[in-house]
Amino acid sequence: MRLIPVSSLQPGMKLGKKIYNEDGIILLSENAELSEAIIRRLRAHGLDYVYVADARTEDVVIQDLIEDETRRKALQEIRTSFRKLTEPTMKGLIYPYMGKTFTGLVESIMDDLSSREDAMIMMMNINSMDHYLYRHSLNVCVYTLLLGQIYGYSKEELTLLGLGAMLHDIGKTKLPLDLLNKPSRLTDEEFEQIKRHPVIGFQMLKDEPGIPLKSAHCAYQHHERINGTGYPRGLKGENISEFARWIAITDAYDAMTTHRVYRPAMLPDQALEVLYTGCGEWYEKSKLELFRDHVAIYPLGMTVKLSTGEQGVVVKIHKEIPHRPVIRVITDPYGAELKSPYDLDLLSQLSIVITKVDRMENKTEKTV
Incomplete structure (x- = not known):
């Protein structure tokens, strides 16, 4: 495919x-x-x-990071729970079902990921037509848990990390939908209103039964930046929760690689390039490097142009060096289709590089 x-x-x-x-x-x-x-x-x-x-x-098979049933159940539970949270509630009313519900989802995702040997972070937004907030919450959880497993966290730590990642944007359920879905650039005043969601999310989670405080702090701190330029409190370096420092990366990556009402989705190579503009300033260098080493920047099935002028399709990714994949060459340098396509391994053909990918045009906006 x-x-x-x-x-x-x-x-x-x-x-x-x-x-x-x-x-x-x-x-x-x-x-x-x-x-x-x-x-x-x-x-x-x-x-x-x-x-x-x-x-x-036809021999190119893309295996999702999680099973279809896990994905379906997670999206349904996120949608149901988040919609309930948008309803007016009495002051002080808590949501005792959330801890049990989301812990179960996180454990199911962990089970799926543990069976994915040598899994790479692939785009999860290609084949879904759904609400951004629900999909984003699931994607950030999956990406963050995969990184956490690679990093070596214990099962208990992964559960806390996964809960924090899945619920990091829960504060947005209390913001107006027309603001979240605005199809044009946010005004400064609107952006300030959006920036309230980490505080709102923390207030919702900090006393919630079944939601550990360490997970609640992920909602509070995922927009903090290690040089102190983030929000809501301008925390620096290790004053930011370690879990939130992971989520800062996966949150930004998924936002960029997801279609938004104001711009098309970026492809992974573009998103990674943007992330690296903040390396050591916004994002912790060692965490960003681990993320980079496990992202398929040229996803399986992507059409690319080579420095030879030929075009081809990515058919295999080398886990150790993902930016040098195997390309199935399908056209000659002049654009004519080959009768007999052949595979070219960029890991062994070091003089040949990818010069262009088949992408939609996009523009940069404020990431919220």
């Missing part, structure tokens, strides 16, 4: 990977034939990239 921008889809193409709605329910299955109406719907729902079937790359 191949990964292509929705803008490049043509009627008659067949879907290579399932597409889900906000409940994790399958909307379109593999091999579904795409029509003009379906393509318009995909675009309208904010999908920038999809996998399509391609005989030249």
Whole structure:
């Protein structure tokens, strides 16, 4: 299968990977034939990239980081719980179900990740048509738990980390939807209102039964930056929770690689480049390096252009050096399709580099 921008889809193409709605329910299955109406719907729902079937790359299999059932259940629980939190409540009312519910979800995700040998951080937003906040909460949890496992945290520590990651943006449930979904750049006043969500989230979680204080501090501190330029308190360095320092990276990465109402999704190579502009200033260098070493910056199925002028598709990623993947060359330097595509391993062909990837245009906005 191949990964292509929705803008490049043509009627008659067949879907290579399932597409889900906000409940994790399958909307379109593999091999579904795409029509003009379906393509318009995909675009309208904010999908920038999809996998399509391609005989030249039919051996390329993309394994999700978590199982379909885990994903479905997590999205449903997040959606149900977060929607309840948007409802007006009596002062002092607590939500005793949250700790048990989300701890169970985190444990299921941990079980799935433990079975993914040599897993890399892949984009989780390609094949879902759902509410940003719900999807973002799940993605940040998955990415952060994977990093935590690689880092060597104990199961107990991972549970605390996963809870903090899944609930890091819970404060946004108390902000106006029209503000969260504004399709244009936020004014300074609106951005200040958005910046209240870490404090709101901490206040919601700090006394919640079943939510440890260490997890609640992830909601409080995930927008703090190690040079003291973050918010809400301008904390520096190790005064910021270690868990929050991980989530700062995964939160920003997922926000950039997700379609937003004001811009298309970035691809991983772009997002990583942006993250590195804050290395040692916003983000801890050692944590960002571990993240970099486990991100598939050129995802499986992506179409790329080589310095030779040829085009090809990423068919294998080397875990040790992910930026030098195996490319299945499908066109010659002049753009003519090859009758017999062949594989080129950039790890052994060091003089050849990737010069361009098939991407949507995007622009940088304030990340919230």
